[in-house]
Amino acid sequence: MKAFALIPLISCGLLSACGGGGGSDDTGIESSVNAGTDLQIIEKSEFTITAQGSPADGTFTWQQVSGPSLDGFPLDGAEQTLTAPDVKADSEIILRVSYQSTGSSAVSDDITISVSSNNQLPLVVVTQTLPETLPSVYKDTITLSALESTDPDDNGQIDTYFWEQLSGLDLDITSFDESTLSFSHPLLESNTNLSWKLTITDDEGGQASTQYDMTLNKTNELVDANAGDDQTVEEFELVTLDATGSETVTDTYECTWQQLTGNAETLSSASQCTTTFTASDVDTDTTLSFEVTVTDSKGRTDTDSLFVDVTPKALGLINDSGVGECYNNTQRINCASDDFPEQDAELGRDSYANRLDKVGKGNLAFDYTKLNKFADEVADDSSDFTCIRDNVTGLVWEVKSAPSGTVPDTSLRDGQNHYFWDIGETTFTDTSTANSTCPNDTSCGVQSYINEVNDLDFCGGTNWRLPTYTELLGLIDYGKQGQRVLIDESLFPYIPQAGEIEDVDLPYWTSQTAADGTSLSQAYIIDMSSGNDLAYPKENTAYVRLVRSR
Template identity: 35%
Template sequence: MLKVYFKNKFIQKGHLTVCICLIISLAMSACSDSSSGSDSAANLASVNAGEDQVVLEGQPITLDATVYPEGGTVVWVQIQGTFIDGFPTEDELLVEITAPTSPTSEDVDLVFKAEYTSLDGQVVYDEITIQVTNVDYNPIAIVQFEEGLTPAFDTYEIVTLSGSNSYDQDGEIRQYQWTQIDENDELTFISDTDEVELKLKAPFVTELTNFTLQLTVTDNSGLQGSNTLIVPVAASSSVIAANAGSDQIVDEFTLVTLDASDSASAVSDVTCSWQQSHGISTTISNAESCIATFTAPDVDAEEELIFSVEVTDSQGEQVSSEVLITVNPVNLGYLHDTGITGCFSNSKKIACNDPDFPEQDADSGRDEISTLLDKIGDGPRSFDFTKFDENGDELSNSAVVFSCVRDNFTGLIWEVKEAPSIPEFENLRGAENYYSMDSKLAASSSCPSTSNCGQEEFITNVNDAFFCGGANWRLPTYLELLNVLDYNDVNSEDLLVSEFFTNTPNKTVLGHKFYWVSNASAEGETDEAYFVLDLATGDDSALHMSKPAYVILVRSVGEED
């Protein structure tokens, strides 16, 4: 009897006729002389890879091929899906594997092909599809003490718990959350509770106390896993314990809190008294409370401050503790603030740091912390000037007569004008004198020089006099002059700080208070224009070098005279 094996899934629309014809042909051949050929139907090879399967991640899978005629070799080949070790196989009808974990949250199709080679060399194949259904596994939370820590923990010892070995077998951990779940007093955490590690401070207890901490981890699918760890804290060796808090690193001018509220006694509440034992002197507010504050001082480099707290209970038992506060300098820039200390809305003056009108000039910078600055000299708000006599010797802040001032922020030394003379233009540095940028302004017309009233002639005469101990006087740059203007009083006749720049010209003489700076202006496409700053308004303009304007000189210490 003739038998022909086909797998239905390989008979596609359009090929049925071919298959029927093949059957008829084989039947006719079977009725003919059996000696007419060796390719009888009984010798056609076939292989069946089995029915398609649906399995879950991690479940076993059996691949079992049926072949005809027996005796040949079968090789299994994976042709689609997550790669599995061991393929292709070597001459195995039956193969046992495990469904792999999907790298995503979606189902995965695995396709395997069974290739059969019969003893007479025929090669046939069949395929099987294994649908692996995704299974979301909860993440595993693992909680451990930091390496090197040995329970039970002493009073105020820093304890670190780690969840770094937690894992998720089919995804990744996205969130960590630590929680105290016992009924003991609340622990003091000194790190955030949503990090992979948790730091806490062992509390004062009078007997061995077990605290329970729970870690909950959340994976990328939102699934969670939790685990707990017992944190044993040993009984205190004393009836009273002082804790000045953790060491801190802060910026200068910031408000620092000293917190000894974790201090405790077995017999009563405690009182605290703070004092500073090392470093730049500060003023402690609420020094007789367990929580006190101070403002970090003005520093030029890193400074260490040490504060101690003395803790006392109702029985007169006392104990002390220290805390280290490291103060770092902050970069306040290389320019003065504007001098403006008020903040404004669209229509009126308001309190600073208003969220509806943020980042105003008075909200930040040197003016905001001007009362905290450790000044060398004196000056309003953040300005800091030192007075000098005509020989360049320093004077006291209270000196009334002085010839120049040093800006202690930039180090530049500025000329202070002499009072207007009578008759006018008689004094070399008279406040009323004005000059052209070139040398075309006539001699004695607006200055005492008999050569010309150009700014170069004036600078030469001042340097020849070795004024204020220097011979390197020059015009300021645009930014240098802008840097000493005080915009705090917009109604002032002059934006120079009046306490130090005591003599200024009368605006009615030239109709302006333009001062020359050394920066040329390209306005008007000419090389004969220079910038001037209007010290009445703070505005700038470009002026032809032959026009008149006022001059204030500056010099830098250390520059070649």
């Protein structure tokens, strides 16, 4: 391509007015330059560009206008030998030459260099990297790697990997588009050939493939029983035993479960590969063991076992409320209702009452054992008992004697007797005289009654005392709402009639003083007819049910 800048020769004969004789003509010639013919070349190849300029005494300067970068610019001189850049796709480079001769303005011309991409295809290499010791055996993780594959282009890189299985058995493979391919050596009755095809694509879209063949060896044992992982559960929890992870070379197999050690559990189906049982009531951490026998369709067998650790549920060492039913605002409902969730009947010890291995008897989770006057256990249906042992809390409770007359002409432990609160250093005006609300000749105070009972070595103990607030409340069975008393009268008979004491129906003293300022003149009572508590003046009288630790 040429560029000329010319001032034409002016002839006087061509002008209508031409001045003066003897004068010479004004003649001016400007510079011209030609960058040469556009070129088409291949990436990384050498090429030469040559510019021509007029008049011949000028200088040439080359610069790059656009396109992939070339080294060394700007360059001086009419002829330049260059190396085409490495390109990812066909590209164009525009170079510009400037030419300036003496006494004239600079002129320029462009040349276009079309550079064709010459992508080299990837070199595909497959190696087996796992297991480290070959040949592989059953359950080994087998890994095929393409990481040794390369892109021979200087600035090239591998973009994608794609594995295809051409032949062989079905395998459990997570991904086919990673640089590595992994699978587990399966259970095989005979040596098995596998064939793979790996296709790699580079960052310029070039693809290359290779085929990789391998052989997996047969397995010595053709049945592999798998009882599953060991488990840790809580008592009463539903436990699932699952042997479906077992493998055989046949299409079908059968399972048979048996318990080896621990508390006897009832399996939902011992002849199914998946079976369940509800963990039994335990008092301490207990370990169960189970074994599964897997038999394939050709009669070949294998066994495997697992351990199930059963821990006691954190039910605590206090009694529950005795409420075994759930309700909405107006009526009884199924405890599984999402509209009224987490009711007392579906939480805590009572919700497992039908699964508890109780020592004695009692409603829901209450567990009481009858004791005779020597603190020996007697039958649950015995009518001859003097004390009650709470098997949940471990406490031993006084059972009142049968009505023996009219207060104060009653026996020592008659349930009708009632006392004012005088434990410890609490002082107040004593308004309850001897032989008034109890048969004591000295005082109808609680402490006098405690002393008398301990002097008797009653029911094998001399550590009888008033119960704490929590201990006494633990006898209340709120499931008996609407009945005369909220305590099991078959276990705690001879409860007096309500209303015999003014203000409260069936008040029973606790050992805890109520914080009512500085006077400390009140202690808590529990009303056995309603389950309510009340800070009650110590100078008033209330009933007493003594308790002791074992």
